Amino acid sequence: MRIQYLTGCLVAVVACILVIGCGGAREEIAVLPEETAVEAEPTEPQYEFGVIVETPAEPVQLTSEEADNGIGSFHPDGELVVFQSNRDGKWQIYELDLGDQTERILIASEANDENPVWTPDGEALLFVSDRDGSGGEWERDIYSYDPTDETVIRMTDDPCDDWFPVPLDDDSFLFLSEREADAGPPTHQRENALYRGFLDGSQPIQIVGTQIDPSAPAQFGDGRFIVRTPDGELIIFSIISGTSEQLTPTTLRCGGSAVNPEMGWLAFCAREEGSYGLYLLDLENNIIQRLLTDGGDVLFPQFSTDGGSILYTSEVNGHYQLFNLVLVQ
Secondary structure, three states: OOOOOOEOEOOOOOOOOOOOOOOOOOOOOOOOOOOOOOOOOOOOOOOEEOOOOEOOOOOEEOOOOOOOEEEEEEOOOOOEEEEEEOOOOOOEEEEEEOOOOOEEEEEOOOOOEEEEEEOOOOOOEEEEEOOOOOOOOOOOEEEEEEOOOOEEEEOOOOOOOEEEEEEOOOOEEEEEEOOOOOOOOOHHHOOOEEEEEEOOOOOOEEEEOOOOOOEEEEEEEOOEEEEEOOOOOEEEEEOOOOOEEEOOOOOOEEEEEEEEOOOOEEEEEEEEOOEEEEEEEEOOOOEEEEEEOOOOOEEEEEEOOOOOEEEEEEEEOOEEEEEEEEOEO
């Protein structure tokens, strides 16, 4: 079952980078057929709850409009953040300068433009839009914005919903699509397949079909990525072998995640006994720390370029806003 975007209220999902290869010739990625066997019940990992970083500083609220703002993405230079906002009646993409706290609309259109995320080199901004569809909420495609000449190019073209772009490198990206889904259920409940798209406009390639109904893919490397299952668990899925490894305890119903490969940390949002929070997982030492314990939904975590802070979305006074939490070591 798919995870919806910000539509009146936000539901957890996240976008991160899956590193498979940068530059040069495209690295071949195995494509798993629908009948590929996937490990049904991965062994639940054993973690202890403890301290990974000292008590973090108070999070800083970055947006405060009487509207929903969220799904932020750091520019590679670390000084700018892009995010989506419905302050003008439709979802539009804005840019925030962290230095002087000024905001400006980055991509102006009459359509719903959502889920912005920069490529690693900062030369293209991927986003989702319904601008060329029939106006249906779930008939979107992936687009690319060039900040140099402010041009927009359509990356995918299919009547089914293409969404959640995840940069792989400077030339390609992952995205979720309902192209393989059963047309019977309502559009927002259809299963997803995972595709690899290309910034040069080449035909997308299916990576994984609907057999695991993936959402919120995140970086793990070596032909593996983290994905959220329909049951709210985060698993490490191998596109080479088709097997999976459970990553989070069953006591946590998880949303999106982000990886800091230098520190070996996973940031993820989850609900435990009805209470939402932001968590940090030390992948090497098997320690989980709950960073945020108050407030409503905590969604869409993303590490800053230097890994020193986590950008996330949370509800405040009936609206979703963007926050930044600096990690204190």
